[in-house]
Amino acid sequence: MAWIHGCIGLYFWLRLKPFFKWASPYFLAVAVLLPPLAMLGAHHGARDVIRIASPQWRAEHVRGISSEQRSLIDKIAFVYFPIGYIGLIGLVFAARGVRTLRERRGGMITVTYPDRRVRVPKGLSVLEASLRFNVPHASVCGGRARCSTCRVRVVSDRRALPRPSGREAFVLARVGASADPAIRLACQLRPHTDVAVIPILPPNVGADFVRNRHSINIGEERYIVSMFVDMRGSTTLAEARLPFDIVFLINRFLGAASQAVIDAGGQPNQYVGDGMLALFGLSVDPATACRQAMSAAANVAANVEYMNHQFAAELREPIQFGIGIHGGEAIIGDIGFRDHTVFTAIGDTVNVAARLQDMTKTLNCTIIVSEEVCNTSGIAPDALTRINVSIRGRDAPMTVRTAADPTVLSSLLDPRAAPLAAESQIS
Numbered sequence: 001m002a003w004i005h006g007c008i009g010l011y012f013w014l015r016l017k018p019f020f021k022w023a024s025p026y027f028l029a030v031a032v033l034l035p036p037l038a039m040l041g042a043h044h045g046a047r048d049v050i051r052i053a054s055p056q057w058r059a060e061h062v063r064g065i066s067s068e069q070r071s072l073i074d075k076i077a078f079v080y081f082p083i084g085y086i087g088l089i090g091l092v093f094a095a096r097g098v099r100t101l102r103e104r105r106g107g108m109i110t111v112t113y114p115d116r117r118v119r120v121p122k123g124l125s126v127l128e129a130s131l132r133f134n135v136p137h138a139s140v141c142g143g144r145a146r147c148s149t150c151r152v153r154v155v156s157d158r159r160a161l162p163r164p165s166g167r168e169a170f171v172l173a174r175v176g177a178s179a180d181p182a183i184r185l186a187c188q189l190r191p192h193t194d195v196a197v198i199p200i201l202p203p204n205v206g207a208d209f210v211r212n213r214h215s216i217n218i219g220e221e222r223y224i225v226s227m228f229v230d231m232r233g234s235t236t237l238a239e240a241r242l243p244f245d246i247v248f249l250i251n252r253f254l255g256a257a258s259q260a261v262i263d264a265g266g267q268p269n270q271y272v273g274d275g276m277l278a279l280f281g282l283s284v285d286p287a288t289a290c291r292q293a294m295s296a297a298a299n300v301a302a303n304v305e306y307m308n309h310q311f312a313a314e315l316r317e318p319i320q321f322g323i324g325i326h327g328g329e330a331i332i333g334d335i336g337f338r339d340h341t342v343f344t345a346i347g348d349t350v351n352v353a354a355r356l357q358d359m360t361k362t363l364n365c366t367i368i369v370s371e372e373v374c375n376t377s378g379i380a381p382d383a384l385t386r387i388n389v390s391i392r393g394r395d396a397p398m399t400v401r402t403a404a405d406p407t408v409l410s411s412l413l414d415p416r417a418a419p420l421a422a423e424s425q426i427s
C-alpha cells in the first residue's frame, strides 16, 4: 500500500515533465516489478536460512514463545485489532460529520458556473467546489498549483476575493496570464463571498496539454496576417466522380497549400470544405509575417502547379484557386466548447482576408493582397496591379494589389530582408 501510494504521488508529479511521455513505460516497469522482485528476494533469503540452519543452530538461536505470549498475540489479532480497525472507520465518518457541521457554521457561499450554481462552505477552493458537485473541471496536477489547467475567469466582483498567493501568481505568470487579474487558479482561489467563474480550459485536457502548451490561449490581441486559400470549381470536379476521388483531390490540394504555408513559416489554422485559413505572425514580427504570407502564396501556386502536372491525365482542367491576404490586429485564442475547442484568430483582419479571397472570382485574378501587407512586407510600391475595392461592412474603399500568378510574389520580396521562416521571436 505504501508503494502504491508513493507511485501515485510520483505519477502526479512526473507526468507534467517533458520527458514523461517517453520515460513512462520504464517508470511503469519499475513500479510493477520492484515489489514482486523484493518479495522474491525475501522469500529466497528465508529459504536459504532454513536450508543452511542446522537443528543445533536453531535450538540455540530460535526461541519459541510461551503460552501466555501466544494467547496475548491471539487476543491482539482477533479482538483488539478488529475493534480498533472498526473504531477507526467509525471515526472517519464521525470526523466527516464534524467537518460538515463546522463548515455550515462558518457560512455558505454560492459559486456560479456558466451552467449551474452550487452552495458550498466558505473556505473551500473553487476546484473543491467543482469536484464536490461533479462540475466538470480540468485539474491535471490534482490541485497542487503546478499545471494551471484549472484556471478560471472570474466574472463577478473581484474586490472581495483574496489576492493570489505567491505560488498562484508564479504559475499564472508562467502561462502568461498574470496581466489579467480576472484569471485565477481554481485550486488556489478560496472565496469568502459569492463568486461567478467560467472554467477556461475544457475539462478533459490532460497532461499532454500541459507538456506541449506552455502559453495560454485565453485571448490575446496581436498583429496577424491571415491568408485564405480556396479551391475553385470543386463542384464541377465532383461531377462524374466517386466521392472517394473528390475527397482525395481536395485533400491533395489542401496538403499542397498547407505544406506551402509551413515551408514559409506560417501555420495552417482551419479547414472549411475545400478552403483553408492560414495564420502568420504568431511568433514573429509584422514585417516577417507579411513576407512569410507573400512567400507562402507563391509556394501554394508552385505546389498546385506541380499537383496539376501530376494529375494531368485525371483532370479535365487544371485545379484553380483563389488567395486573399490581409494583415492587422486580430484576437487569437482557443474558441469552441469543451473538447471542440480550436485555436484561431477572429476579427476584421480575418474577415477582410476572406472577402479578398472571394473577390478574386469577380476581379478575375488568383491573388489579392491588401496594400497594408504589401507595404509592411517591403515590396516595391509599383509592383503588382493596384486598385481600390469596396469591402462589405467597411465604409471607405480599400486599396489592394492583385496578381494573376502568385509565383511572381517571391521575386518581389527583397532577399536581403530578414529570412522568411526566421525565428524572430517577439515577446
Ligand code: FES
Residues within 6 Å of the ligand: 127, 138, 139, 140, 141, 142, 143, 144, 145, 146, 147, 148, 149, 150, 151, 171, 185, 186, 187, 188
Ligand atoms: S489543478 Fe493544477 S494548478 Fe490547479
